[in-house]
Amino acid sequence: MRAAVVTKFGDPDVIEVQDWPEPVAGPGQVLVDIELTDLIFVETAIRKGDHGNFFDVQPPYVPGNAFGGKVRSAGSDVDEKWIGRTVVGRTVDFGAHAEIGVAEAAALVEVPAELDLQTAVAVFGDGFTTLLLEQLAPSLQGKEVLITAAAGGMGVLLVQLAHQAGAHVIGAARGQAKLDLVKAHGADVVIDYSVEGWEKLVLEATNGEGVDVAFEGAGGQLGATAFSTVKDGGWISAHGAPSGGFAAIDPAEAERRGITVKGIMDLRADTREIEITGEDVMRRAAQGDLVPVIDRTFPLDQLGEAHNAVESRALVGKALIRIQ
Template sequence: MRVVQATRFGGPEVLVTSEAPDPVAGPGQVVVDVSVAPVLFVDTQIRRGWGGEWFTVKPPYVPGVGVAGQVLSVGEGVDPGWAGRQVVTDTGERGGYAERAVAPAEGLIQVPDGLGLPEAAALLHDGRTALGLAEGARIRPGEWVLITAAGGGLGSLLVQLAHAAGARVIGAARGQRKLDLARELGAEAAVDYSEPDWPEQVREATGGPGPDVVFDGVGGQIGLAAFEITARGGRVSAHGAPSGGFAEIDPREAERRGVTVRGIQHVQFSPADGKRLIERVLSEAAAGRIRPVIGQTFPLERAADAHAAIDARGVIGKTLLLI
């Protein structure tokens, strides 16, 4: 079968297509005939060698932490009824950029009728995270909600969820295409954080006090600026680090202003909670109540191009490999 391997840590050019033996399902496992593999921002970070304290992968390895496709075979102890079903599933820290992938049967989630495999793949990680973040923030109708990275896969879902909860949404992103998308999905205002006065624009949009809730998917100085304009008594989720690191928020300043800060650890769900969230978001999407934004797709052999596009910050919504 064809796979994409990261031959070493480095730029997108380290991703090469090669042949590998077909996998065999062990006890408690299945083999999935992969149709779609989502490309996550964290995939690009791991490829560069970032996150060694969290991730154990060493080159050469097959990137990709999830897949959507059809169950091809089942291992010992697995219900044979799974064979032939369309599913989405995590694959662990590696193995998704391949024509076939091994996955634990306990993590399989059947794709509901009315939802395509690309849409299911786009929601596998970002949908789970978006719902978990929204639940944790307890958004109330009429609150101002600021979402950074609003044009990305996760941010575009958060815009929809906050809007559906009755919030007044401000989408922050870089570039007109992403700002237009945020407005299309329900944002009342949209600001470009490449402009130096963007925090003042957010304050003006809220009438002065700043947002009640912040979902920061960027980190670094942008995340810190978002915290600094959060209203007193507000809530901040500092879960993103595409800038190179999470926003370094002073806990004493947060306490002084009565701002509750949640970090990346609050979206590390238990297997049971993660599965519940994925099943719910797939159901919502199948019913047409939430829409994953698939901005660009690439064939498997162009995985390096997919990574390069993400590195260049030129993508919108979710990036997928079609296999």
């Protein structure tokens, strides 16, 4: 089968489309003819060799995780009713950027008739974390809410949910096209965080009081600056790292100011207590609560180009990869 392969850690040109052995479905697993896959920023960092403490992978490997396609065959202990159904899911470990993938049958979600496959794939991965944050955050009604990386795949979904919850939404992104997108999806105020002193604009938008809640998806210094805009007693999730690392937030300062901080490891722990299912994500998308924005769909042969577009922040919305 054809698959995109990360031949070694490095720049996007290390990705090559090759003939690759077809996977074999074990007990409880299925093989899927993959049609579309998601591409998220962390995959570009893994390709460079970053985040080794989170992801145990060595080249050569087939990247990608979230997919949409049709079940071609079922392993032992799997009901054959799945065969031929259009589903979204996650491959076992990596391996989604290939014509055939292997996935756990128990984690498959059939795509509802109300959704096309592109929408289902685009919302599936980001939707889990978005709904988890919705559950973890305090009530947003009437609150000042800052969302950084607001034009990204998950940022747009968070803007939508905060708007629906009745928050005063401040969306921070880079460049006019992204600000226009964020505004169109429900932000009351948009701020370009490439402008020096952007945090002062956040304070102006909150009458100098700061924000009650911050969904921080940018990381790095942007994330640290976002933390500075949270009022005492507030709440922040530091879940993004596209700026080169997760936001460095001083635990002692957070404790002194009474700010609840949810870092990436906290979010992983919370998934053991709060169960968000794929069916939940699809249901909320079918209801119109979660509307993903797709900028471009790249063919498999251009996966390296897609990585470059994601890394350079050239996209307004998400990138998908069409496998076949």
